[in-house]
Amino acid sequence: MLDKKQGHKSQYNTYKRDCATTCDRYNEVFKKRERDRDSKYNKSDRDRKAVSVYIPPIKLATMIKKVEGTSSVEYQRLTWDALRKSINGLVNKVNATNIKNIVPELFSENLIRGRGLFCRACIKSQMACPGFTDVFASLVAIVNAKFPDVGNLFSRRIVLQVQKSYQRNDKRQLLAGVKFLAHLVNQRVVYELVALELLTMLLENPSDDSVEVAVGFVTECGSILQDVCPRGLHGVFERFRGILHQGQIDKRVQFLIEGLFALRKAMFQGYPAIRQELDLVEQEDQLTHEISLVDQIDPEIALDIFRPDTQFIESEQIYEKLKKTLLGEESEDEKGSDVAADDDEDEVEQMKIRDETETNLVNLRRTIYLIIMSSADFEEAGHKLLKLKLEPGQEMEVCIMLLECCSQEKTYR
Numbered sequence: 001m002l003d004k005k006q007g008h009k010s011q012y013n014t015y016k017r018d019c020a021t022t023c024d025r026y027n028e029v030f031k032k033r034e035r036d037r038d039s040k041y042n043k044s045d046r047d048r049k050a051v052s053v054y055i056p057p058i059k060l061a062t063m064i065k066k067v068e069g070t071s072s073v074e075y076q077r078l079t080w081d082a083l084r085k086s087i088n089g090l091v092n093k094v095n096a097t098n099i100k101n102i103v104p105e106l107f108s109e110n111l112i113r114g115r116g117l118f119c120r121a122c123i124k125s126q127m128a129c130p131g132f133t134d135v136f137a138s139l140v141a142i143v144n145a146k147f148p149d150v151g152n153l154f155s156r157r158i159v160l161q162v163q164k165s166y167q168r169n170d171k172r173q174l175l176a177g178v179k180f181l182a183h184l185v186n187q188r189v190v191y192e193l194v195a196l197e198l199l200t201m202l203l204e205n206p207s208d209d210s211v212e213v214a215v216g217f218v219t220e221c222g223s224i225l226q227d228v229c230p231r232g233l234h235g236v237f238e239r240f241r242g243i244l245h246q247g248q249i250d251k252r253v254q255f256l257i258e259g260l261f262a263l264r265k266a267m268f269q270g271y272p273a274i275r276q277e278l279d280l281v282e283q284e285d286q287l288t289h290e291i292s293l294v295d296q297i298d299p300e301i302a303l304d305i306f307r308p309d310t311q312f313i314e315s316e317q318i319y320e321k322l323k324k325t326l327l328g329e330e331s332e333d334e335k336g337s338d339v340a341a342d343d344d345e346d347e348v349e350q351m352k353i354r355d356e357t358e359t360n361l362v363n364l365r366r367t368i369y370l371i372i373m374s375s376a377d378f379e380e381a382g383h384k385l386l387k388l389k390l391e392p393g394q395e396m397e398v399c400i401m402l403l404e405c406c407s408q409e410k411t412y413r
Contacts, residue, residue, distance in 0.1 A: 090109075095132065
């Protein structure tokens with residue numbers, strides 16, 4: 001009996017010792033994992049702090065100048081950071097009053113290289129201030145008229161945001177994306193078919209949230225839908241009528257639908273497609289993109305991240321030429337204003353000289369061209385042209401040069 005007890009005791013001690021050894025082993029493993037995790041988090045924090053360190057613009061410009069070699073990776077990274085900060089600053093301060101002044105500054109930046117940064121800045125700013133959605137949509141429409149690839153990328157990202165937020169049931173993000181998409185339809189950046197697809201998706205299985213989002217969407221873009229596709233809008237309102245008669249949704253949402261019917265009866269008064277101060281792009285100049293909610297969309301997130309470019313110098317030179325085309329040559333404008341304002345007497349003396357090589361005629365045409373192109377409006381141009389001293393028979397040159405100037409413009413001024 002005693003031997004049996006001693007055997008059980010020794011067996012229990014062995015078991016206890018094995019358990020302690022196992023616990024110590026697991027404790028070492030857990031401690032090692034905690035150390036690895038802490039070191040990983042500390043490293044990521046250090047990296048994050050290193051990336052997000054604020055550099056004043058003057059110091060950043062000085063750092064860019066000190067870097068040797070315009071094709072080096074360090075120089076490209078510094079210019080990328082400067083481009084990102086400049087685009088974010090311009091997008092954040094745009095409004096309906098200063099948008100005409102912001103656009104030239106925005107075109108001065110390399111929007112081809114920073115198209116991903118521009119799209120991300122607009123989406124983040126609109127999420128923070130939904131009341132400025134029509135302003136951001138107008139800015140995107142202006143950029144899309146000159147850079148269709150940027151407008152296409154932005155449209156794809158907005159449609160993808162609507163898809164993902166609807167699948168995740170994220171009402172806040174869905175409301176922001178739907179509102180932006182509505183104003184892109186108003187600006188004719190995307191076709192109105194995507195609006196009908198969105199309304200069909202929201203009202204297929206109606207819930208309180210989906211119907212509320214659909215009402216807000218029709219409120220924003222119902223004015224243009226009534227003009228471009230009245231039959232489709234009529235079908236949407238019939239669906240609203242059926243949902244209202246079923247009475248399965250909340251009373252608050254029912255009141256929203258009734259208010260939408262009243263707004264339609266008033267021809268969407270108070271909710272124009274585009275405000276007058278934001279109607280800055282001619283319809284024939286706007287390029288409309290065809291995007292569907294059922295397509296697989298590539299947002300090209302890699303464009304938001306810095307990547308070294310082996311042809312960096314060539315790309316910058318190409319954009320510089322493109323920027324001069326968009327913004328115009330300042331030297332010609334300044335030279336034109338100087339000629340028009342200060343050289344009237346010199347032009348009179350040149351007219352008196354007869355030259356068989358037609359040098360005087362060439363100078364006259366050049367003067368007329370500079371006067372027309374450098375004038376702010378037609379009244380200034382007419383006033384300056386009347387001050388020219390023309391010889392008999394040279395009046396026709398004014399008409400010829402006016403037609404020549406108009407033929408070089410995309411839109412007749």
